[in-house]
Amino acid sequence: MNESKPQITREIVFAYFAHLATPIERQQIESWLKTREGSETYYTYLDEWERQFPQFQPNLEDARASFNLFMRGDGSAVSSDAADEPLPMVIPVSEIRRPVWQRAGIFLSAVAASAVLVAGMWLSKDLWYYQRMTSRHGQTLSIRLHDGSEVQLGAHSSLKYPRFWFGKNTRYVWLEGDAEFKVAHLPDAQRFIVYTPDQTAIEVLGTEFLVNCRLKSTKVLLRTGSIRLTNPMAAQPLLLKPGDLVTVSDEKKIQKEHRVVQAAEQKGEVRKFLFKNTSLKEIADQLNDVYGVNVRIAEPALLTRTVSGTFQAETAADLLEALSEMMTLDLKQTTDGYTLQQRSE
Numbered sequence: 001m002n003e004s005k006p007q008i009t010r011e012i013v014f015a016y017f018a019h020l021a022t023p024i025e026r027q028q029i030e031s032w033l034k035t036r037e038g039s040e041t042y043y044t045y046l047d048e049w050e051r052q053f054p055q056f057q058p059n060l061e062d063a064r065a066s067f068n069l070f071m072r073g074d075g076s077a078v079s080s081d082a083a084d085e086p087l088p089m090v091i092p093v094s095e096i097r098r099p100v101w102q103r104a105g106i107f108l109s110a111v112a113a114s115a116v117l118v119a120g121m122w123l124s125k126d127l128w129y130y131q132r133m134t135s136r137h138g139q140t141l142s143i144r145l146h147d148g149s150e151v152q153l154g155a156h157s158s159l160k161y162p163r164f165w166f167g168k169n170t171r172y173v174w175l176e177g178d179a180e181f182k183v184a185h186l187p188d189a190q191r192f193i194v195y196t197p198d199q200t201a202i203e204v205l206g207t208e209f210l211v212n213c214r215l216k217s218t219k220v221l222l223r224t225g226s227i228r229l230t231n232p233m234a235a236q237p238l239l240l241k242p243g244d245l246v247t248v249s250d251e252k253k254i255q256k257e258h259r260v261v262q263a264a265e266q267k268g269e270v271r272k273f274l275f276k277n278t279s280l281k282e283i284a285d286q287l288n289d290v291y292g293v294n295v296r297i298a299e300p301a302l303l304t305r306t307v308s309g310t311f312q313a314e315t316a317a318d319l320l321e322a323l324s325e326m327m328t329l330d331l332k333q334t335t336d337g338y339t340l341q342q343r344s345e
Contacts, residue, residue, distance in 0.1 A: 008032045013045045131163040135177075137292035138315075147171060148184035149192065154212075155290045166190070178212040178290075183225075200248055203228045212274060214289055216282070218248040219274050221259075247276055259310075273311040273319060280305050280340065283323070291316040294337030302329070302340065 008029060015021045016029050032038035135141045135153050143151040146165055153159050157177020166172070171192040183192045185206035194202040196213035200220075207225030212218070220229060220240070227240040234254055238246060247255045255276070275283065281303040284295035293316040297303050305327065313319035320338055324331040332339045 008038065008041075010045055013042070017046065129163060130160050132158060132160045134158040137290065145171075145173075145184075147186060147190075147192075150182040150184075152180040154178035154180075156292070175211055175213060177214060178210070180208075180210050182208050198231070198248060198250070200229065200231045203230070210274070215285055216250045219276075220246045221274060245274065245276070273313065275307045275309055275311070277306045277308055279303060280307070280323075283307065283319075284340075287316045287319065295320065296334070296337065296339045298339055298341035302342070 012021065012025050013029065016026065021029070029038075033042055133141055133143055133153060135155055135157050137156050139155055141153040143153055143159060145151065145161060149171075151159060151173075154177055157175070157179060159176075159179060160174040161172075169190065171190055172195065173193075174195045176197055181194065181204070183204050183206060189205065192204050192207075194204070194211060196202075196211065196218050198213065198218055200213070200218050202209070202211065202220055204225065204227050207227060208223040209225075209227060210219075210221040210223070212220075220227065222240045222242055222244050224242050227244075229238045229240060229246055231248055231254065233248065238254070238256060240246060240256075241258075243258050245257050245259055247253075249255075257276070273283075273286075280297055284297060287293050287295050295316075307323065307327070311319055311322055313322065317333075317338070320331050320340070323329070324340060328343050329340050330343045332341070
């Protein structure tokens, strides 16, 4: 039987701030802080708690009266009510002594609060240090990074990169989906690395290339420059030259081939689909992932038919029309998408 996930409420977090939470509740909150939801909600509760229970509540009336009494020493006028009041006895801070146990408790509380604050900031680093740009189905985004590099983010894709600056020695970004990169060359030859969900690392320097990491594979097509590609499946890094296409599949296979990059691809004006013995079923899944379009393959025998080549299309319909003509299939539009079927005689 699976244990139910503990529910962290406002009351539990407030008790935690007041050092009244039980050991079990503290453990639950520490685990909760490791989640994105917890790290976001924690600071919301902290702000609310500090507003309700301020750590310092000054008594303005007493402070004003004490100030007037203090000014009497300079001959300043004071109110008649305060003129006859004795000056308050001032006790030097150094003479105020708390019991040892109380001082130790205050010190430990301060250390614990500092540890929680540092841990919270570290756990929420992904929120404040990194920026994530995400495109919708059928939408592309143009992104210019701080170093001058340009990224054309494909539909239904996500790019994570530092919000304010890159590191001193290396520029890191994380891609889910597909994108076209034009990496800026820097005077200090700082590396630029793209990470994909399947642990592929694409290290580049002054390079233009395409990356497609969707569903069951990652594809990298180099246009200009050079790339060093690493992956846990590869015994050693792969060095790519312009025109090389590398495919990393979920079947622990890495394939590399060389192809001629067409002029239209060099301009990057239209969307590219790179297929290498790709089945119609995989293409249908990819179109659903990119455009949110349902593609039905009518006959089971068509599911395993494969396609190889590069296709340029603005929409899912453009690609399906090109495939239907090449494979002599009929394409029909339905209420929820499209259907591919054997062409009738």
